[in-house]
Amino acid sequence: MPGSDLRVDAKLFSGYSGAEGSFDEVFSDKGELRPAWRRFIDATEGLPRAEFGRRWEQAQRLLQQNSLAYPDPRDPRARRHPWELDAFPLVIQAEEWREVAAALKQRATLLDMVLQDLLGPQRLIREGHLPAEVVFRHPGFLLPYCRPDAAPQQVLHVYGADVARSPDGRWWVLDDRCESPSGAGFALQNRIAMSRMLPDVIHECRVERLAPYFISFQEHLARLAPDRERARVVWLSQLAGSANYFEDAFLARYLGYTLAEAGDLAVRQNKLYLKTLAGLSPVDVLMRRPNSENCDPLELSDASSMGVAGLLQSLRSRHAAIANGLGSGLLESPIFMAFLPRLAETLLSEPLKMPNVATWWCGDPKSRKYVLSRVSELAIRPAYRRRGVNDSRLLELSRSELTAMIEAHPTAYVAQERVRRSTAPVWSGQDVTHSYISLRAFAVSSGDSFEVMPGGLARVSATLGPLDMSLLEGERSKDTWVLSEGPVSSVTLLTAPDEPLALRRGGVDLPSRAAEHFFWLGRQSVRAETLGKLIRAVALRLTSEQDAERIPELQLLIRVLAELGQIEPGYVVDEIKVQMPALEKLLPAAVFDEKTPGTLRATVANLAQLAATVRDLLSLDTWRIIREMNDEFQPTASDDGFLDMLVKVDGLLAGLAALTGQFAEGMTRTHAWRFLDFGRRLERTLQASQLIRAVVAEGGGTDAAALESLLEVSDSLMTYRSRYYSRFQLGAVLDLLMTDETNPRSMAFQLVECTSHAAQLPRESVVPGQMTEERLAASLLHLIRRVDPLAIARAYESGDEEPLDSLLTTIDTSLPKLSDAVSHHYFFHSGPAQRLARD
Known part of the structure; x- marks a missing residue:
């Protein structure tokens, strides 16, 4: 173990060493502490190991409470929070990060140029820089994405790159994420947790803030809108329960965007709208999560439930903008890595500043011959990436099986050099061990270049297995710290205090x-x-x-x-x-x-x-x-x-x-609360009716024990006893549970609230009189106010069950009608009928 100058060596890094044959992020081959980590070590001096562990546990609880990656609650097998943050960050010097950021800006610019060409004039194909079959064999290359006659338009707005170090310390690009790169929200949440865990250390180490990246994110999306002053940006997520839903919800809230699913959107006359309580509200910019092929069932995959019918036509008409452009996921396929070095020379007149992992396309005879001679040493991958498809089965095939597979379908496979990723310390709760690192970096378009997040999402694994399948691959994540050379400016997404604000009351949107x-x-x-x-x-x-x-x-x-x-x-x-x-x-x-x-x-x-x-x-x-x-x-x-x-x-x-x-x-008493409370009041009325029917009308429970149990389940027993002690009589019970407007559990109380909610929901001002839901709620309230509970009780006890049964039947049939009226009025937005053929 190196370094007599490491004053906290015994406290935090006792027994740590990197893996043989890998670049270690903390120590050099000579056992010397790297400069970036020296600052971290100095900042944590005096922090006992037990205190360090206690803080880490608190950070873990914070992640669990925020539930950024909380699994689908419908799956009882996935109850645990899958996202785990390591106690040690990945620390990178500012000088080194400048080189990484410059390389990522260059790569994002190059990829956008390639996408614009492939979805436009396709000069790269016609001039022989890309084989036609590389593009046209791509299962994700669909004609609706192409606009050969349109003016050039940016396709790649947000970019992600999975990068790692080789044993010589050089950074390599392992994968490009161009469809809808995920992980920025996880990186931000990791930073929030680490700032709670080690606030003084972050300040002393002068860690670059992530806020500038997200400010650039906001500014770029605003620039995409035709009306930048009042741009409405909607974050289109996949269905709730999907792997990225909680990241989407977190980022939409953080950035101030409306979170929506495909069912929330509609296209009318080639314009994109958000379905709101006030009707259809125009959408200027769509930040999407679903894959391109799932975005428009009208022109693309009709099997998807995540798309918006007519979206492509709306985009062609330029009534709305989208990030990333549909078809951007083409370049996520590793086959393009075999050609990117040459494309950089062609389009940028310069070599790649950060090389991607060496890639050979087996469709090229010369490359195939080379691959087959080294098939055991190379990583064989499908040429075309399909999101959600796990290709780890290829790792289990023998040399002869791989050879036969490649020879049978050479154009369908690529081979890549294996990168032995760098190692970094991970905290097990008591000990420090090493793990292998992969970093997902992010860039967003900014002017004529890209803004790179200072840091990213580091993922760690105890083995050298591939981490490129999904963000949930690997055992845990790390916060990535880029250390500034000078003081870190205080940057925030909060509005400047001197900027005037117009007072608002939310709700109808x-x-x-x-x-x-x-x-x-x-x-x-x-x-x-x-x-x-x-x-x-x-x-x-x-x-x-x-x-x-x-x-x-x-x-x-x-x-x-x-x-x-x-x-x-x-x-x-x-x-x-x-x-x-x-x-x-x-x-x-x-x-x-x-x-x-x-x-x-x-x-x-x-x-x-x-x-x-x-x-x-x-x-x-x-x-x-x-x-x-x-x-x-x-x-x-x-x-x-x-x-x-x-x-x-x-x-x-x-x-x-x-x-x-x-x-x-x-x-806040917005329409969100009003609909929630409306549902509660309606359901409580229905449950009260069903309980009275089950206990009294059908169960014949009029004795004291039955009535007491009815009051107990209805949460009104204490109120009843305060009035009548232990004298349980049907008339008094019916009064308390049905007609007493001072009892917050009674039917009457619920219906008063339902009537109030129905009257205050948004409505079309041109419609005279009451809406259907208003009339139904008022009718039910009028009905219950006319009830004489003592008369109903006397009739029932004398053998006449009809008054009680008739009342409960009316309530039981009217409440679903009220629910349906609310649903049809506010939850569905149908466009006008269109004639598809002449008479």
Whole structure:
């Protein structure tokens, strides 16, 4: 171990050494500390190893709380946060980074020139600089991308490059990311976490900030818009649950863009629009995540659900701009690396400043002969990259199998030199070991050049296996520090304090999809709460010291469980002692059954899924509550599943109570909150009606025990007892649960709120009178206000069930109509019918 001058050697780097045959980022071959790391070592002097580990654990928790890469909540096998940050950064000197940045600017410029030509005049093909079959065999080369007669237009706006060092310390480009490079959000989140972990160290090391890159990002997208002053930029993401969705939500929020899915957008008369509550709002710039072929089902892949029909025609008409241009992913295929060195000389009149890994296309006879002579030493890859297709199977083939494969289809494969990546220290929590490094760097167009992020996303792996398949490859990531030579200027995305702002009230520009998801988020939260309280009421009675046969309401509550679809009706038998053993085994399995719609676990999963789709519009605390509920409300392998279920249901109800508080006190009264609360009020009315029907109208539960359990599940027992003590009578119960407008759990209270929401939702000013949803809500409120609960109770107790049944039936049939009216009015935007043929 080198360096008597390393004062913290024993604290953090004790026992560390790089891998033989690889360039080590920290120590030279002679064991000397590299200059960039000397500054880091000096800055961490005096920081004990235990304190360093404690801070790292805090940084990990921060990432988990922010859930940048949180997996699809619909997948119970992927509950853990997949993104892990290493405690040590990758440290690079400013002088060295200037060379890297210059090379990446040159490469991005070159790639954009190549793309403009391939999708335009195709002079490179006609003049023999690129073989025609290299381009025309490309499965991603589609004619709709091409505009041979149009004026030159930039295609590559945002660029990513996977780079690594060879054993001699030289940087090489391993892969180009031209489609829609991901990872900038991960890099930013890593920096945020590290700034919490080592704020003084970052300041003392003079680490370059990432904000200038994102400012250039914003400025460039604004320049793409026809009206730069009021440009509307929409970030088009893939569906919620996709690998990059949380990065998209994070960046859209950070940059101030509207996050949208394809269903949020529409093309009308060749113009691109965002579907909002106020109608169709024009979109100026689209920052896309989906692959090019998935962007327009009308002209491209009709099997994709991520596209916007008519998008290509809108782009051709120049009513909207897009980054990156459709077809930009062509150059992600490694086949082009075989030609880029020559293309640089042709188009730029200079060699590449950073070479890409040596590449041979097997379609060239001379290259194929060379490849076959060294097939065991080279990495064989498909010539054309297909996103989402894992080609690691080629690593498992023998020399003879690879040879036969290449000879059978030579144009379909390339061979590349293997790069032995550099090593850097990683923190295991106690020890420091080495791992292999790959860096994804980012560049965004800026004027006539590109702005390179000072740093990037470093990924580490314990082995030398390929890291180019996806960002989730590898074991963890590192923050990348570029050390400034002087003081670091304070740059921020925040608006200058002296810049005047026009006061605004938000709301009507809420995307219709987001409004719909908020509406159903509200409904699912109330549904989960009702089911949780019902299941807890049953479980508490089943675990009571009292004999089950002496709990008269238990049989009724079990019947209600069956009525609400939580257990099979066959378990509702007359003898409670017969069903007790079966229920104790059945109920936990039924509660945690995620595959059956309507179960409590499925409802919680739906709640988390809906929240994920509007993650960019929720506060961090709200999202944490939902994420933790979804994480915690999972089955365990405990022998006592019934008691564990009861504990987890209790925890879930506490989380739902916290969520209700966040909804009530943590959301601005925009239309997002209004739709959420509308959904909650509508669902609570429906749940109250169903509970009264199941317990009283169909269950015949009019005795004190049954009425008490009904009030318990309805969360109104304390209020009832404060008024009537323990005198349970049907009329008083119906009054409290149905007509009492001072009870926040009553039907009347919910319908007052529904009527208010319906009246305050956006509407077309030219439409006279009330909208359908207003009339339905007002009609239901009028109905419930005319109810005489004592008269209904007397009739029911005297054998006349019709008044109660008729009332509940009217409510049960009217509420879905109200929900449908809201959906049809605000969540769907259909264009006018067009005649496709003459009469």
